Amino acid sequence: MFDKVKAQAQRVAGHRIEDLFADAGRASEFSVDALGMLFDYSKTQIDADARAALLELVETGSVAERRDAMFSGAKINETEGRAVLHTALRNLDGGPVMVDGQDVMPEVLTTLARMEKLTEELRASDVTDVVNIGIGGSDLGPVMAALAMAPYHDGPRCHFVSNVDGADIADTLKGCDPKRTAFIVASKTFSTIETMTNARTAKAWLAEKGVSDEGKFIALSSNKAGAAQFGIPEDRVFGFEDWVGGRYSVWGPIGLSVMIAVGPDNFRAFLRGAQAMDQHFRSAAPLENLPVMLALVGIFHNQGQGHATRAVLPYDNRLMRLPAYLQQLEMESNGKGVSMDGADLSYDSGPIVWGEPGTNGQHAFYQLIHQGTRVVPCEFLVAATGHEPDLRHHHELLVANCLAQSEALMRGRSLDEARAKVADKFEGDELERQARHRVFPGNRPSTTLIYDKLDPETLGKIVALYEHRVFVEGVILNINSYDQWGVELGKELATALGPLVSGDAPIAGKDGSTTQLLNYVRARA
Numbered sequence: 464m465f466d467k468v469k470a471q472a473q474r475v476a477g478h479r480i481e482d483l484f485a486d487a488g489r490a491s492e493f494s495v496d497a498l499g500m501l502f503d504y505s506k507t508q509i510d511a512d513a514r515a516a517l518l519e520l521v522e523t524g525s526v527a528e529r530r531d532a533m534f535s536g537a538k539i540n541e542t543e544g545r546a547v548l549h550t551a552l553r554n555l556d557g558g559p560v561m562v563d564g565q566d567v568m569p570e571v572l573t574t575l576a577r578m579e580k581l582t583e584e585l586r587a588s589d590v591t592d593v594v595n596i597g598i599g600g601s602d603l604g605p606v607m608a609a610l611a612m613a614p615y616h617d618g619p620r621c622h623f624v625s626n627v628d629g630a631d632i633a634d635t636l637k638g639c640d641p642k643r644t645a646f647i648v649a650s651k652t653f654s655t656i657e658t659m660t661n662a663r664t665a666k667a668w669l670a671e672k673g674v675s676d677e678g679k680f681i682a683l684s685s686n687k688a689g690a691a692q693f694g695i696p697e698d699r700v701f702g703f704e705d706w707v708g709g710r711y712s713v714w715g716p717i718g719l720s721v722m723i724a725v726g727p728d729n730f731r732a733f734l735r736g737a738q739a740m741d742q743h744f745r746s747a748a749p750l751e752n753l754p755v756m757l758a759l760v761g762i763f764h765n766q767g768q769g770h771a772t773r774a775v776l777p778y779d780n781r782l783m784r785l786p787a788y789l790q791q792l793e794m795e796s797n798g799k800g801v802s803m804d805g806a807d808l809s810y811d812s813g814p815i816v817w818g819e820p821g822t823n824g825q826h827a828f829y830q831l832i833h834q835g836t837r838v839v840p841c842e843f844l845v846a847a848t849g850h851e852p853d854l855r856h857h858h859e860l861l862v863a864n865c866l867a868q869s870e871a872l873m874r875g876r877s878l879d880e881a882r883a884k885v886a887d888k889f890e891g892d893e894l895e896r897q898a899r900h901r902v903f904p905g906n907r908p909s910t911t912l913i914y915d916k917l918d919p920e921t922l923g924k925i926v927a928l929y930e931h932r933v934f935v936e937g938v939i940l941n942i943n944s945y946d947q948w949g950v951e952l953g954k955e956l957a958t959a960l961g962p963l964v965s966g967d968a969p970i971a972g973k974d975g976s977t978t979q980l981l982n983y984v985r986a987r988a
C-alpha cells in the first residue's frame with residue numbers, strides 16, 4: 464500500500480530540505496492557508512512527486528467516501544457497531560444528522576441548552592470551585608481546553624481529578640470549601656474504576672465535613688442508570704449517545720466544566736470553530752485541505768520514511784496539555800495491530816506522539832531532536848499574537864524561538880561552521896574533536912501551524928483539525944480508529960490483582976516477577 468510513498472521517500476532521502484527553497488515558490492506551494500491559519504510543511508523533504516504519491520493514497524484509500532460515511536451517521540466503528548458522530552455535537556446551525564433513521568440534532572441541541580442553563584445557575588451561585596472527576600477522554604479534553612482558554616475564564620475555579628492515586632483528589636480537595644464546591648462525575652460508561660473510586664471519595668469527604676451532597680453532584684454520562692444509582696437526580700444528568708467516543712467527547716456534556724469556566728458564549732465559539740473545520744474538511748480539495756495535508760505529512764514521515772515518533776511542540780503555553788490530549792487522540796485511535804478485516808498489519812500503525820510546550824522543551828529534550836541519531840519529525844504550533852498586550856516582548860521572543868528551532872533543525876551546522884566557532888579556543892586534533900561535538904546534521908523535518916491568536920474559535924479549529932487528521936491517517940492505514948480494545952487486558956488484570964494486593968486473596972498463579980512485587984508491597988502495607 465505504501466510502496467510508492469516509500470519509493471519517493473527513498474528518492475528524496477539525500478535531498479537537503481534547505482536546497483528545496485531554491486524554488487522561490489516552495490514555501491507557499493507547500494503550505495495550506497485556510498480558515499485563518501497557515502499550515503507550512505515546506506520544511507520537509509516532500510517535493511512535488513512525493514506529494515503526488517501521497518495524494519494518490521487519498522484516492523485509493525477512499526478518504527472522501529469514508530469521510531462522507533462518517534458525517535452521515537454510518538456505523539464506521541465496525542467492531543463496536545457504532546456511528547462516529549462527535550461532529551454532530553458542534554453542528555450548531557447545520558441540518559439533520561440521522562442515526563438509525565432518526566435525527567439526533569434535536570436531542571443534541573436540547574442537551575446543549577440544558578448545559579447552558581445549569582452553567583448560568585452555577586456561575587450566578589456561591590459555588591467557588593468545580594471539580595471534574597473523570598479520566599482519559601473524560602478528563603484530557605476538558606483539562607486541555609480549560610487551560611487553553613484561560614484568558615476567557617471568568618467562572619468558578621475548575622479542578623480536574625483523574626488519577627486513582629489518592630494523592631490527586633486529596634491534594635485537590637485541600638484547597639476547596641465543601642459548602643461551595645460542586646462535583647462533576649464525567650464518565651461515558653459510569654463504571655470506570657478510577658472515576659467511580661474518586662466520586663465515592665468526594666461523597667465521603669462531604670459527609671465527613673458534615674455537608675449534605677444534595678445538589679452537589681452532576682453526572683455526564685451515557686449510562687443514565689449508573690448515574691441514578693450513584694444518587695444523582697435526573698435533572699443533573701447530561702447524557703450522550705454511544706456515537707460519541709470518549710476521546711472525541713469534549714464538544715458535548717463532557718465539556719461542561721469548560722463551559723462553566725468560560726461561559727456559554729465562549730463555549731459556543733469553541734464549537735463554531737470546530738464546525739468551521741468540519742465544513743472545510745468536507746469541502747476543500749485534498750491539496751487545500753488542512754486535515755488531509757497534515758495527515759499526509761504524518762504518513763510520509765511514519766510509513767514513508769520510517770520515523771516512529773512525532774513531537775508536538777506548541778509555542779503557546781496555554782496549549783500545555785495539547786500533547787497529552789493528542790497522545791490519547793492519536794495513539795488510542797491509530798495504535799492498532801490489525802486492519803478493518805482483522806488481518807495483521809504489514810506496515811506500521813500510527814506514530815508515538817509526545818511533546819511539551821516551547822520554549823520549555825528547548826531546555827530539556829531538544830538536544831536529542833537536534834543531534835540524536837534518530838530523526839523526530841516536529842510539529843510546531845504558534846500564535847501570531849498573544850493575549851498579553853503589555854508583554855509583547857515576551858511574545859516576540861516566543862515566536863523568534865519557534866522559528867529558530869525549525870530553521871536550526873533544517874539547516875544544521877556543518878563541520879566547517881563548527882570549526883570556525885571554536886577556532887579561537889582550540890587547535891590541531893583538539894580543535895577537530897571539539898568541533899565534531901558541535902556539528903548539527905540538520906535536514907530534520909518540521910511543520911508549523913501558525914494562527915492569529917488562541918481564542919476559543921481557533922482552539923476549536925485546531926482540535927477538530929487534529930481529530931480529522933487522525934481520521935484520514937486511520938482510513939489510509941485501513942484500521943478502525945474508533946475502538947480501543949488494547950486498554951481492556953490491563954483493566955481485567957488490575958481487577959483480579961486487587962485482592963492480591965490488599966491481602967484478601969493468596970498470591971498464586973502469578974509469574975515470578977509479579978509475585979515478588981506483590982510480596983514486596985504486602986510486606987510493607
Ligand SMILES: O=P(O)(O)OC[C@H]1O[C@](O)(CO)[C@@H](O)[C@@H]1O
Binds near residue numbers: 598651655658795
Ligand atoms: O468516560 P469513561 O467511560 O469513564 O472512560 C474513560 C476512558 O477510558 C477509556 O475507555 C480507556 O480505558 C478511554 O477510551 C476513555 O476515554
